[in-house]
Amino acid sequence: MLGPVVAGLWGTFLPAFGHLPAAGITGPSLDPFRYLFDWAGLPRAMMLSITTGLIATGVSLLIVMLITAGWSGTRPFRLLERLLSPLLSVPHAAAAFGLAFLIAPSGWLSRLVSPGLTGWDRPPDLLIIQDSWGLTMTAGLIIKEVPFLLLITLAALGQADAQRSVAISQALGYGRLTGWLKTVFPRVYAQIRPPIYVVLAYSMSVVDVAVILGPNTPPSLSVQIVKWMSDPDLAMRLEGAAGALLQLLLVIGALVLWRLGEIAAGIIGRRWIMTGRRGRFDAVTAQIALGLGAACALAVLLGVVVLTIWSFAGYWGFPDALPDQLTWRNWMRHGPGTLEALGETALIASVVALAALILTIGCLEAEYRYGLHISQRGIWLLYLPLLIPQTAFLPGLQTLMLGLGADVGRGPVMLAHLVFVLPYVFLSLADPFRAWDTRMGTIAAALRSSPNGVLWRVRLPMLLRPVLTALAVGLAVSVGQYLPTLLIGGGRVATLTTEAVALASGGDRRAIGVYGLMQTGAALIPFALALLVPAMVWRNRKGLRHG
Amino acid sequence: MMKHLAVLAALLAPLPALADPDPANWDTVKAEAEGQTVYWNAWGGSTTTNDFIAWVGDRVAEDYGVTLEHVKLTDTADAVTRVLSEKQAGENDDGAIDMIWINGANFAAMKEADLLFGPYAEQLPNWSVVDAEGKTVQTDFTVPTEGYESPWAMAQVVFVHDTADMPDRLGSMQALLEWAQANPGRFSYPQPPDFLGTTFLKQVLVDILPDPSVLEVAATDETYDAVTEPLWAYLDALTPNLWREGKAYPATGTAMFPLIADGEIDLSISFSPGAASTAIANSELPPTVRTFVLDKGTIGNASFVAIPYNSGSKAGAMIVANFLMSPEAQARAQDPEILGYGTVLNMDALSDADRAVFEGLDLGVATLSPAELGTVQAEPHPSWMTRIADDWMTRYGVAQ
Numbered sequence: 001m002l003g004p005v006v007a008g009l010w011g012t013f014l015p016a017f018g019h020l021p022a023a024g025i026t027g028p029s030l031d032p033f034r035y036l037f038d039w040a041g042l043p044r045a046m047m048l049s050i051t052t053g054l055i056a057t058g059v060s061l062l063i064v065m066l067i068t069a070g071w072s073g074t075r076p077f078r079l080l081e082r083l084l085s086p087l088l089s090v091p092h093a094a095a096a097f098g099l100a101f102l103i104a105p106s107g108w109l110s111r112l113v114s115p116g117l118t119g120w121d122r123p124p125d126l127l128i129i130q131d132s133w134g135l136t137m138t139a140g141l142i143i144k145e146v147p148f149l150l151l152i153t154l155a156a157l158g159q160a161d162a163q164r165s166v167a168i169s170q171a172l173g174y175g176r177l178t179g180w181l182k183t184v185f186p187r188v189y190a191q192i193r194p195p196i197y198v199v200l201a202y203s204m205s206v207v208d209v210a211v212i213l214g215p216n217t218p219p220s221l222s223v224q225i226v227k228w229m230s231d232p233d234l235a236m237r238l239e240g241a242a243g244a245l246l247q248l249l250l251v252i253g254a255l256v257l258w259r260l261g262e263i264a265a266g267i268i269g270r271r272w273i274m275t276g277r278r279g280r281f282d283a284v285t286a287q288i289a290l291g292l293g294a295a296c297a298l299a300v301l302l303g304v305v306v307l308t309i310w311s312f313a314g315y316w317g318f319p320d321a322l323p324d325q326l327t328w329r330n331w332m333r334h335g336p337g338t339l340e341a342l343g344e345t346a347l348i349a350s351v352v353a354l355a356a357l358i359l360t361i362g363c364l365e366a367e368y369r370y371g372l373h374i375s376q377r378g379i380w381l382l383y384l385p386l387l388i389p390q391t392a393f394l395p396g397l398q399t400l401m402l403g404l405g406a407d408v409g410r411g412p413v414m415l416a417h418l419v420f421v422l423p424y425v426f427l428s429l430a431d432p433f434r435a436w437d438t439r440m441g442t443i444a445a446a447l448r449s450s451p452n453g454v455l456w457r458v459r460l461p462m463l464l465r466p467v468l469t470a471l472a473v474g475l476a477v478s479v480g481q482y483l484p485t486l487l488i489g490g491g492r493v494a495t496l497t498t499e500a501v502a503l504a505s506g507g508d509r510r511a512i513g514v515y516g517l518m519q520t521g522a523a524l525i526p527f528a529l530a531l532l533v534p535a536m537v538w539r540n541r542k543g544l545r546h547g
Numbered sequence: 548m549m550k551h552l553a554v555l556a557a558l559l560a561p562l563p564a565l566a567d568p569d570p571a572n573w574d575t576v577k578a579e580a581e582g583q584t585v586y587w588n589a590w591g592g593s594t595t596t597n598d599f600i601a602w603v604g605d606r607v608a609e610d611y612g613v614t615l616e617h618v619k620l621t622d623t624a625d626a627v628t629r630v631l632s633e634k635q636a637g638e639n640d641d642g643a644i645d646m647i648w649i650n651g652a653n654f655a656a657m658k659e660a661d662l663l664f665g666p667y668a669e670q671l672p673n674w675s676v677v678d679a680e681g682k683t684v685q686t687d688f689t690v691p692t693e694g695y696e697s698p699w700a701m702a703q704v705v706f707v708h709d710t711a712d713m714p715d716r717l718g719s720m721q722a723l724l725e726w727a728q729a730n731p732g733r734f735s736y737p738q739p740p741d742f743l744g745t746t747f748l749k750q751v752l753v754d755i756l757p758d759p760s761v762l763e764v765a766a767t768d769e770t771y772d773a774v775t776e777p778l779w780a781y782l783d784a785l786t787p788n789l790w791r792e793g794k795a796y797p798a799t800g801t802a803m804f805p806l807i808a809d810g811e812i813d814l815s816i817s818f819s820p821g822a823a824s825t826a827i828a829n830s831e832l833p834p835t836v837r838t839f840v841l842d843k844g845t846i847g848n849a850s851f852v853a854i855p856y857n858s859g860s861k862a863g864a865m866i867v868a869n870f871l872m873s874p875e876a877q878a879r880a881q882d883p884e885i886l887g888y889g890t891v892l893n894m895d896a897l898s899d900a901d902r903a904v905f906e907g908l909d910l911g912v913a914t915l916s917p918a919e920l921g922t923v924q925a926e927p928h929p930s931w932m933t934r935i936a937d938d939w940m941t942r943y944g945v946a947q
Contacts, residue, residue, distance in 0.1 A: 020635075041945030106809040123811040125732040130795040216738055217794060218945040229628065237628075315830040318809040333594070394630070486625070492586055492618060492643055499591075502619040506592030507802030508831070 004397050004419050005384050006173060007255040009248075011396020025235065032242035033311035039239075041218030046250060046382075048220040052138045053204030053254055053462055059138075060145035061196060067293045068153055068188075069180035070286025077165050081154065086531070087300045088147035089472070089523035091480040093500055094516040095138045096212040098303015101509065103136070104129050108306045114319035123318055130215045137214035141203050146296040148198065149192070151473075155432055155466055156191035158186050168381045174220060177286050178279025186269070191382055193262075194428060198386040198427070200258055201251045205389030209480050221247050225391045226483075233396055237395075244392040249468035251389055304520055311513030330510040338496065338518040345495040345522050348410065352417045353474030360470065363426070364433045365455055382426060386417045390483045393476075397488070417490040419477045425474040433459075465534040472530040476523040496522055558936045568862040570670035576862045581612040581800075583863030587852075588626040589648035591619020593801050595825055599628050599886050602879065607870050613863040618644070623653050630855045636696045641859030646867060649696060649853045650744065651688045652929050657853065664854040666694025666859055671865060673872035681886035684849050689763060696851035696892035700880060701870035701889030703816040703847035703920055704750055705838040707803075707913075713813040716839035720754040724785055731788040733813045737804065738796035738944070740936045748935050750846050753924050765925040767936055775935060779942065786943060793943060804831045820920060821887020824911025826885055833942055837913050844922030849891060874901040883911035 002390040014020070018027030036042065071077035090098075102108050106123035114120040162184045167508055169179030214220055219227070225247060228240030268415060309323065310316075311330055316323035367374065374382075397416065436459060444454045482497050489498075500515040568576050585607075591597060597617065599745065604615035620626060626647045633642045657663050660674070668674065677698065679685055684698040706717065713733070717723050727734050737744035754760045755777050761770060786793035789814050797803045803815040804826050817823060817838070826832040852871065854864045870876055874897055880888040885911075894902055 039945075044945060106805075106811055123813070125791060127791050127794050130791075132794055215794075216798075217943065218798065315831065315833075317810075318803065318811075333598070369637050477755075492616070494619070499619060502591040502621050503594070505594075505621050505798045505802065506594070507797065507805050508592075508594050509805055510831075511594050 002381050002384060004416075005388060005393055008393025008395075008397035009388070012241045012244050012392055013396075015238045016245045018238060020238060025238065032238035034382070035239045036242040036246065039224075041224070042221075045218050045221040045224055048134045048215065048218075049204045049222065049247065049250055050254060052134045052141065052210075052214075052220065053200050053251075054257075055195065056138045056141035056145060056203040057200040057258070060142050060149055060199065063142075063146050063289055063292045063296070064149040064153055065185060065188075066177065066285060066289030067150070068157070069185065070177040070181070070282065070289055072157065073166075076290060080290070080297065081150065082531070083297045084150050084293070084300070085149040086524060086527050087297055088144075088151055089273055089476050089518045089527040090300050090304060091476070091497060091523055092140075092144050092206070093208045093212065093480070093482070093497060093504075094307065094520045095144050095300050095303055096209045097500075097504075097512055097516050098307050099136070099140050099143065100129050100213060101306045102299065102303055108302070108309075108321075111319050111321050114372070120319060124152045129213060132215050132217070134210075134220065136215055137210055137220075138203075140209050140213045141206065143296045143299045144209075145199050145203070146293065147300070149195065150293075151469065152192050152195045152428070153188060155428065155469060156188050157184075158432065158435075158466075160187045160191070162188075173278050175279030175282030176517070177282040182263055182269075182273050191435075195427055196385055197258070198383065198423075200254060201387045201389065204251050204254060205247055205391060206499075207391065211501070212504055216260035221250070222389060229391070229395055241395075244389070247389045248392045251387065267477075307513045307520075309513070310509045311517055313510055313513070330514055333443070334511055334514040337499065338515060341494050341496045341499050341515075342518055342522060344410075344493060345497070345519075348414055348417060348493070348495065349475045349478035349522070352414050352421050352478045353425070353471055354422045355414075356418060356422040357429075357467070357471050357476045359422060360426045360429050361433075361467075364430060368434075368438075369451055384425055385429075386423045390420075393474070394483050394487050409489070413485055413489045413493045416484040420484065421474045421477045421479060424477045425470045428473045429463075429466055431471065432463060436463060464537060465530070468530040468533055472526040475526045479519065479523045517518055552907075565662065566913055568864055568865065570667040573672055573746065577611060579862035580860075580866045581832055583860040584614040584616060585645045585860050585863040585867050586616050586618050587646045587864075587867065588618045588620050588623070588629075588644050590621070590623060591617070592799055595829070599880060603867065603870065603876060604807065606876070607867055610870075611863075611866045613866050615867055622649065623649055626663065627653050627657055627662070628855065630657070631660070633857055634662065639857045643844040644855050644858035645858040645860045646852050646854055646864040648668055648850060650848060650851050650903045651926075653932060654687050654692075654851065654853060655690050655698055655929050657855075658690070658693075661694045662856055664856050664858060665696075665856065667865055668692065668694040668697035668868070670694070671697060671869040671872065673869050676874065676892050677872055677895040678891060678896075681893065682849065682891055683847070683923075684891055687851060688848065688932070689928045692851065696853040697868045697872060698849040698851050698891040699868075699876075700850040700886075701891055702850060703820055703840075703889065703923055704746060704845035705817050705820050705836050705840055705915065705920075707807065707817050707822075707823045707832075707836060708814045709807050709810075709833060709836050711835040712810065713832065716816075716837075718842040719829055720751050720781070720841070723814075724781060727785055727788040730813070731789050732792070734815070735790035735797055735806070735812055736816055737799050737802070741799055743800040743816060743818050744796070745932050745936050745939075746818060746846060748778065748782075748939060749927055749932060750816075750841075751781055752861070752931075752935070753846060753927070754841055754843060755781060759924070759927075762931055763925065765896060765928050765930040771931075775938070777926060779938075782939075782943065808832055819887060820889060821881070821883045821911060821914045822914040824883035825885070827913060828911070832913075834912070836858065838915055840915065840919070840921050844924050845920075846926060848926045849925035850888075874898075874904065878899070878904045878908065881905065881910075882908055883914055887911065887914060 016032055018025060018029035018031055032091060035149060067080065105126045105128060110123060165183040166176060166179050169183050207222050207226055210220045210223045214223065218224060221243060225240050225243040228236045228243060312326045313323035314325040314327045366372065440458055441454045444458045449457065480497055482501055485493055485495050485498050496515060496519040500512065500519055503511050568579050570576060587600065589600060600617045607615055613900040626644055630642060677684060682701055685692055687696065717726055736747040739745045739748060752775065755940055761774055795805060800817055806812045807815060808831060820838065823832060823836050823838050827834050828838060852868050854861055857865055872891065874892060877890045877892050880886045881890050894905065
């Protein structure tokens with residue numbers, strides 16, 4: 001998966017240094033960077049990229065860790081887990097639309113309390129959506145990253161032997177939360193570190209959420225890059241390419257900063273453990289964390305509800321809490337279009353996710369059988385497509401695919417999706433797969449089971465839950481892809497996501513409701529199955545339920 | 548020796564991609580078009596337009612066996628980028644795009660870079676009923692079209708106001724400024740470089756300049772600063788009184804309809820005289836909405852379609868382009884229940900039956916009659932728009 005990234009970057013690198021023969025410009029020159037630094041919005045756009053990335057990642061991680069620490073194994077936790085995990089499937093664009101429909105001055109929350117509590121008979125002129133600091137956009141990322149990190153944490157938790165560690169620390173007088181943080185957290189964090197880096201890189205360079213919720217005066221750097229790249233003035237692509245390289249550097253810088261933060265946290269954490277404090281504020285902290293987690297779940301959930309209402313709404317004036325009438329008209333109007341897009345989406349997603357799963361299992365099994373070890377460097381190569389901003393290498397990749405004669409259409413889009421889906425599937429499955437107790441394999445082999453028999457009859461059934469989770473992640477990632485579908489598909493491949501984002505600029509809330517709901521549904525069902533199937537298959541094998 | 552040179556010249560000459568269809572030979576075009584699939588890249592943000600394009604697809608499939616696929620764009624410039632990428636990669640025969648809904652700067656860029664097929668527009672059979680004299684269908688933002696794009700709709704700036712909150716029309720841009728100062732937060736325009744946003748800026752300039760004819764020629768470094776100075780003074784006064792104090796702007800024109808429906812703003816701008824009536828019919832706007840134009844008139848232009856040089860379905864694309872100029876398609880587009888777009892046809896050139904269809908249209912409560920629409924002001928040369936949009940970005944687009 002390295003080839004496309006390198007080729008794509010090369011296709012970005014050349015124009016960034018003033019070389020774009022198709023537009024009659026040959027370099028090398030530093031002019032693109034000169035123009036880039038002349039852009040008055042640059043400091044703010046860079047700042048937005050950095051702050052949204054770091055805040056969204058930090059806050060999401062904090063919420064997930066505190067919830068898991070304070071509540072894992074309890075009833076509220078299981079409830080939240082059941083609530084959050086399916087919400088992970090809500091695509092970023094749909095969740096962002098839902099949040100916007102909720103918290104805008106004319107949003108549902110404002111309608112519910114107006115004019116009764118507020119006295120508003122017109123929406124207040126408040127800058128909530130597209131606020132200059134990008135806080136709403138950051139919130140939109142957090143409500144999506146919390147379910148993601150929680151699911152990844154859950155997958156890692158099975159390997160961390162958490163219950164016994166917490167039991168022992170509690171026996172030593174530690175609070176549940178403090179005990180978990182001091183004993184389990186370091187082990188869990190080591191497992192979930194790559195996904196966290198991915199969240200950081202993604203949050204810094206996200207386009208769809210930023211377009212819907214982020215500021216526009218100026219926008220964040222990635223949105224501006226996409227704008228430059230699509231400017232009718234072809235010379236602007238040079239500036240866009242220079243911006244893409246800058247975005248890449250920003251992401252690398254932020255990752256380094258995060259790594260330094262990890263080291264600092266490690267030093268502080270060790271001192272904290274040495275103090276032997278048992279955790280006085282555990283109860284309060286745990287309550288706050290649960291409240292925040294519940295707020296995230298509620299924001300996505302109510303967002304989906306308000307999308308549903310809009311999709312059925314007739315005329316719905318402010319400050320009515322509900323539309324004047326509910327109607328099937330919007331669904332009749334957009335239904336055929338959504339079904340067509342759903343078919344395309346489902347076909348692409350299932351082929352890509354299955355291919356990614358087979359490749360991942362093959363790769364991991366080969367590693368196990370032949371005693372191979374993917375070096376640290378090898379792992380980074382795998383994560384490269386996720387750590388490099390899409391805006392940095394996709395336009396270059398598009399040129400490459402055309403040059404190879406791989407014409408636009410479904411096939412190349414599937415290949416492009418695979419570049420992004422495979423690492424997620426690998427990320428999701430690798431740790432649980434490797435952490436499987438190999439003594440089980442030894443026992444099975446001693447009972448004359450062949451290596452394939454061990455894989456199919458022992459290992460994969462035991463890992464049913466992580467395998468299905470990985471598949472669901474793959475499906476959801478593919479469903480949510482916007483830029484690769486648009487660029488590599490040449491616009492000919494219309495998925496629910498490209499259709500929904502195309503509607504965004506028009507502001508037709510009823511159509512957005514219909515497409516957002518369909519998009520959510522396309523990703524929801526696999527996740528529901530990933531949770532339900534293991535529970536059903538292993539209903540009488542308690543030890544296997546958590547893979 | 549001469550023979551060798553001729554062979555050499557033949558080898559060096561760029562090969563014609565494939566024999567392109569000749570629009571003058573319409574029967575051949577029809578025969579070639581049958582069974583072709585045309586990918587029409589058109590802005591996909593308006594659901595009513597999307598429905599209209601789907602209907603066009605049904606009709607050309609029925610009559611000509613041409614399959615039309617609507618590729619929904621968020622920004623027409625994406626299609627320009629796409630054709631450029633294909634040229635870069637040497638895809639000269641069957642690109643992804645067969646037709647683009649285009650005008651203004653995008654057309655100027657593609658024409659200049661030789662990315663378009665043509666000339667074809669004026670050889671199409673239905674060109675004979677197009678109002679080439681009375682409507683600006685042969686120039687696009689003062690750039691001559693020269694048959695490289697064919698018109699399919701006329702647009703003119705109208706202001707959209709909710710009479711429940713703002714009963715009276717405004718006669719000039721100066722009046723608009725004074726009204727905004729008296730009613731802060733009740734007006735906005737789409738964020739440039741959105742075409743409607745830049746149109747608003749041009750409309751301000753055309754209206755406040757004593758003599759707007761300076762805008763007909765390309766902007767130069769000498770003329771630009773002096774001519775646009777009143778515009779920036781105007782915007783400096785207007786911006787703090789905009790919706791959200793100008794810290795955020797709607798993305799597009801249709802994105803302002805929900806703002807009016809919710810009562811966030813009372814006044815907005817549209818480039819389609821019939822769009823407000825259509826939106827009322829779709830319950831996207833309250834029934835109290837009406838439209839008006841300024842005393843001196845407002846800017847108008849045409850929407851075109853163009854065919855990329857590397858389309859593999861040029862015959863099919865010409866069939867669609869020609870159908871779009873047919874009285875049947877034009878009358879449907881003008882129906883406010885459907886689209887409410889202005890027609891490009893010359894009523895006098897139509898048959899009596901066709902003319903009766905147009906005369907029988909109920910234009911809708913909020914649509915002005917052709918007489919009420921008044922004077923159509925010409926679009927300035929594209930160089931003004933490019934510079935003004937750039938300057939707007941620096942002055943207001945990166946505000947804190």
